[in-house]
Amino acid sequence: MVNKTAVAIAVIVIIVVGAIAGYYLFMMPKPIEYETLFTRAEPAVIVTDLDPSTQFSNEIVIICGNMYETLTWVEPDGDVVGVLAKDWSFSDDGLTWNFTLRQGVKFHDGTLMNSTAVKLSIDRTFRIFDTTGTGAGYIWYGVTITTFDDDPYLVQFNLEWPMPLDRIVAASYAAWVFSPKVFDVGDDDAINEWLNGPPPGGIFAGDPPYDVGTGPYYLDEWDPGSHAILKKFDDYWGGWEEGPYYETIYTAYIEEVATRKEGILGEEYDFTYLLAKEDLASIDASPVADVVDIPSFQNLLGLFNTKKWPTNITLVRQALAYATPYQRIVDDVLVGYGVQARGPIPTGLFGHIDDLFQYTQNITKAQELFAQAGIDPNGLDLLLTYHAPDPDEAKVAEIMKLEFEGKLGIDLEVRAMEWDAQWDLAGVGAAEPPTEAQHIFVFYWWPTILSGYDFLFPMFHSEPEIFFNLCYYNNATFDDLIDTAYSLEVTDPTTSLQKYEQAQEMLIDDCPSIFFYDLKNTHVIREAIEGYVDNPAYPHVVLYRELTPPVEEKTSSFMADTDSLIPCFYLMIMMMTYLVKRRWDYSPTRRRDLSYQP
């Protein structure tokens, strides 16, 4: 006969254990766990150069911005802060700069960062540019670096002419500091080959890290065109004590816009950009994602051919500038994510003038200017070229065609071209533009060095052979003004700004370009993530260490707390075993087997 007392005890124990388990499941406060994985859907597919000395494209900065570091960093508000440099000073003439380096900084390969590493990095970057023309090493023209045996954390930069060096050492290209250990690999070419793999060659033949920077994250895996994985660098000089932080960053390279949109709305990805502007409002209104938009340092220009009839006539250029529908372009193309440009230098950069004259559409004025020039715009043949894959440029071109033809009768041919073909047509490398060159060259510009000079010099400074001055503007007074302005940026910023203003007024009068708009950056990030600040100085770079991951959502609390339930389950199994055993011991069969005699 079953012992009823034992069964009753067992049932009570089971109820108690069940209650404890239930308490654990539903009532006990759970330890807070934060997400550790950040996923990014990156539209820029091609990352071809992982060499910090030679890389010169946006695609690479978005990865290297977390793997490598510079001496300083430009904050979104324009302030310059120290990164690898603790502090710095410059002489009165602006020709000597001393940077004191942070101590205890380790490269991902374990080597300590010091002045030798800084010198070797910058020297190699400049040497490669100087000998092969590769990369953005031109930013180091006129710069000599000195190190001191008695102070391995002091670097002196001697300049041949004054420059805003604190911003130059913060450049997004050509200013990364990397481990001197790479020089064990061989010469500059051998290092480049080694750093670029491709997997499983070069640096990828060994174990990660697959980079030689000091940044908070290191490259753990790289499948070109497919994905990149960054992992937290435990020995990062900034430390990881004040978390929570993301530990793994997964970048999926996805070109297709619809896929990235679906992915961000489905919370498959935490971050993306370059979505259709028309979709941004609905994405922002969704409960899962935020659209972060701030003015970028990127603007769209339409450079007039100042060497070819009729755009070689200033009055014609001014007339066309007046005929341009700026507001319609801003409304229809940017859908509010940008503003009409005020001159060539975007807001926020040194050299930008807030009250510089802006052309606005005025057809009557345009007709008057054509009349003054003695040219009938009706039937005038003009050629406008733009970068074919860019949908926004295509829209701008179409609007220009509609407005010019509809309101002035100008026969504007808009030609969609690949960048290299467009550039070839403009006569790159030649002393003079070819006769068949365009009348209006539409293209975007963004800076390497954070100064207005990096807009004015490449596009409007006279040059011996055509490079980026694709309006072929040639004005010695203008050249002198901007060169002087640049050299005074640090030592006499007020005079520098005045000269930049004069130079830009000259551009407004001479009108070598239409200044369409300053673009806004539109980045989409998961709403639950905090701490994201967009920095136009480093386009599309997310500083992952600055982000605060949200609390991890458990798909099942049962699964999550299995560990804490193990003792409960153990007890339950013990009790069940005990019960079964007792039942077996008292069963009739058992009793017969044991010849049990009550």
Added chain:
Amino acid sequence: MGLLTYTSKRLILSAIVILGTISITFFLSRVVPSNPAVLWAGQHPTAEQVKKASEMLGLDKPLHVQYFTYITNLMRGDLGVSVRFKRSVLWDILYRLPATLELVIASFVIALVLGIPLGVISAVKENKLVDHLTRTISIAGASVPVFWLGIVFKIIFFGTLGILPLTGRLSIETTLYNPITRITGFHLIDSLVTGNGPALIDALAHLVLPAVTLAAYPLGLCTRMVRATMIEVLRENYIRAARASGISERTIIFRYALKNAIVPAFTAIGLSFAYSITGAFLIEAIFDWKGLGWYLVYALSAIDYPVIVGVTIFVCIFYVAINLFLDILQAVVDPRVKY
């Protein structure tokens, strides 16, 4: 003419087709108004960089010299170096080919497994409701644009139902925590061989939508071809005789009718396999499937001419080889084929 002579003749013709394709593609890629040297030199290149790149790529030489250099290199198995990726084109093709083949084979299996029974049912139930339904499905499958179908599938199965993954070959979690050791490049095989269960399930889940989308056209084709040939065969006298002698309908359909009906359908179905390789290109772009198609689509947008020519040659060889194989196979299995 014996089989050997027939095969040799077909081989020579195939070689001419391939050479013609190579030549046309090569010259077409050179007349496009583009300068690959600028692409090679990267963003913001200087005139000096462009000039050096031009010399390095041999673009400064006359076109006929470039052509013969290309053909000579091709004979050595060198398809050149990608202007944008800066890697061997052959290496890239071989690296990405398994992804495409995995997708194509999966879609073809779906097409055959569903298409043949549907074709048979449709033929047996000719002009009945089932037949009309099957024909509607097969016509829709063959007519609906795959890029539209793919996007609709993504919206339904990922966006609305949330039961299938959005894109790619593996989820991020699997890539991070259960990575597949590459042996063949086929995720299903590699995960199976290495006993990586979670990755196998994940790879299968990722394969469903792109494979079903890609299967739409061959499924429609297969159903229609099998239906048409089955109807023809079912009207033959020997089928009538078989029925008269009391043989079961199942035996008649599957042992006598289908066996004979499948042979004429064979060529069209086989060619649709070769077609699927190029059809997969669009699917790969939609589902971010990093195979050969994705590689080509990117190369096209960047005018990466070594990749464009290389992939075109590769696909041409594949297509010609399948065609040749089918011709020879048909000549062997079908005694009615004269050669």
